[in-house]
Amino acid sequence: FHIIAADRHNFMNRLAQSNLITSTRNRLFSFPFINRKMSEFNSETDWKPPAKVETLYAATAGNKFADMNRPTAGARDERELPVGTAPVQLYSLATPNGHKVGILFEELELDYDAHFISFSKRDQFSKGFVDINPNSKIPAVVDRDGPGGEPLNLFESGSIMQYFAEKHGKFLPTDPRKRAECFNWIHWQMAGLGPMCGNFGHFFVYAPADKKETRDYGAARYGMEVQRLCSVLDQHLATTNAFMVGDEYTIADMVIFPWYHQLTVGYTHASGVNAAAFLSTDQYTHANAWADRLRARPQVMRGMKVTSGGVGKPWLEAKEEDKA
Numbered sequence: 001f002h003i004i005a006a007d008r009h010n011f012m013n014r015l016a017q018s019n020l021i022t023s024t025r026n027r028l029f030s031f032p033f034i035n036r037k038m039s040e041f042n043s044e045t046d047w048k049p050p051a052k053v054e055t056l057y058a059a060t061a062g063n064k065f066a067d068m069n070r071p072t073a074g075a076r077d078e079r080e081l082p083v084g085t086a087p088v089q090l091y092s093l094a095t096p097n098g099h100k101v102g103i104l105f106e107e108l109e110l111d112y113d114a115h116f117i118s119f120s121k122r123d124q125f126s127k128g129f130v131d132i133n134p135n136s137k138i139p140a141v142v143d144r145d146g147p148g149g150e151p152l153n154l155f156e157s158g159s160i161m162q163y164f165a166e167k168h169g170k171f172l173p174t175d176p177r178k179r180a181e182c183f184n185w186i187h188w189q190m191a192g193l194g195p196m197c198g199n200f201g202h203f204f205v206y207a208p209a210d211k212k213e214t215r216d217y218g219a220a221r222y223g224m225e226v227q228r229l230c231s232v233l234d235q236h237l238a239t240t241n242a243f244m245v246g247d248e249y250t251i252a253d254m255v256i257f258p259w260y261h262q263l264t265v266g267y268t269h270a271s272g273v274n275a276a277a278f279l280s281t282d283q284y285t286h287a288n289a290w291a292d293r294l295r296a297r298p299q300v301m302r303g304m305k306v307t308s309g310g311v312g313k314p315w316l317e318a319k320e321e322d323k324a
Helices: 002-028 032-039 053-060 096-108 127-132 157-168 176-206 212-237 251-265 275-279 285-295 298-305 314-323
Strands: 088-092 112-116 140-143 152-155
Touching (some): 088 096, 096 157, 127 140, 157 176, 157 251, 176 275, 212 251, 212 275, 212 285, 251 285
16 A cells, blocks of 8 residues: 555656646747747738748749859768978968968968869869868868877868967967957857858848848848947947957957958949948947958958969969069
């Protein structure tokens, strides 16, 4: 009898806990605003997602990069990448994410070879590139003198920047508080400014021309968020002496600058309207003054040229032409 009673007691406790968990889960994951929206759904006029996303793939036709996009990863051909003689091999393209690493390498005066990755030739999907970066995004780097003297593959611009700054002991604060602040701003760029600027640029410049309503929505949604992020940047720089971490020039400046630069001088629509005018970037006076300070650094502007025009280091080619 005592055993049966004990079992019944345990069972009732477990049942009560189960009911409590279920009740709690329902409260935690019951969002009134979502339920309200579902109740307001009009099947005759409102958009409804199809059963599978694949049904919508055709709608991306006309996107400048539509034939590049696939839902699967991996190499699409067996091509290998060129390899130079320098200790560091950089595979990149002169986009904001590529600019970051070019700037750091020039600031560090590294011995490196720069190789142009052609999107039109889909170099990022070649076996050689995927072996370095399975995510098929630039930039990608091979440090032949990695830990233990062994080659090390590196990808994701933020990871590359941190690795080389730490390896060479430059452009990272030694003070723990300032170092943490530096990483705060690096991750702010990686998770916020970069992706949001990229999304804005897609709808503003690259999305199919006939998708007017979609482009209005995308340009407004991401344009507003980009303005908010620029406001965050501008207000922060109003409190510092010169750079993102006080008066110390760090990789935080290097990772943020290319994307802000892109907003102020790039992203021009076919009609001639540019992002700077569209977003009114002249309002960010502190951010603009900071960007001008970085543009005044020869290493920054040289780093911005890395892999531009289909050439690894264009200034070296120009010198060769002058000699000829």
